Amino acid sequence: MRCSEAKELFLIYISGEIEDNLKKEFEEHLKKCTSCKREFEILSSFVNNIEEEKVKVPPELDFKTMELIEKQKRDSLFHQITKFLYPIVFALGLIIGVLLGMGLNKKEEDKTLSLIKENTFYIEPYIQSISAEEVLNERTE
């Protein structure tokens, strides 16, 4: 085993999860190579000395987190309400649309009537009514 290969294995060996065949080679190398041995010892003691930093949640983080969750709750409530209201709003829109269409119709009819009166020939009334399908397409776009 070369030094560069041994160096790759230091922490894997220390974690105790090195493959058996590599383990032997690695140990053989350390017996012969003082510089690798020294580096290996530095790393072993490094790993032994790792300590968990004791930290606690700061109070303002409690506050921030709860606020975030409350916001999420409100948002999802709002979402549910709009989901519930959506068909109602849609139906209302449809009704208003139809009523408006009828209003337009009426105006058109009036115009037609006056035209007939004025010109004494028949004009096919042009009636633009909004179909439900068109309304639907517009909504989903």
Next chain:
Amino acid sequence: MENEREILIAFQKGDKSAFYKIYGEYKNRVYSLIYNIVKNREKAEDIFQEVFLNVFKNKKKIDPSRPFWPYLRRICLNATFSFLRKEKASVSIEKIAELIYEDLILKKLSDKELVNLILKKLPPSQRMVLILQKFEGYSLKDISSELDISVKAVESLLSRAGKNIIKIYRLIEERNNRNKNYKAKEVEKNEVL
């Protein structure tokens, strides 16, 4: 936590106090795990909030018949790891060693403090593997499955961590020797004069 199962079920049904109980029970464990990986208060706080928001949003995914911590820990690690993936290392190991050396001289650090400082300056995903082995007792395979990366990738993180740590120690030693030589020369000069 006593009656964890009942509390989790209550939480799933929308019981606010059940959520507070779960939060109170696990918050420090969650925060400590995240903090010890990212070693930065602000980042740890962001990830922490994301974790509990995730728990809240996905409460239906919890299985109350199983221990909660492994589930929660998985959420923590995923959130932390995806956060770290977005971050790019910006400082070279040489620069890191220089900074550590300054601290070492100024604050007269103990061995343990030095270890902690080096750990703090390692690239976070390399530190993460060391932390999970040491504090959570994870095997390489555990880490690979929790983080959804190959065992080879975990080994490579460990190899790189090892090389970086050695390099930092070597650079500190070189710096130390240079300093000693410089001081020795200063003493010689003064003696001549």
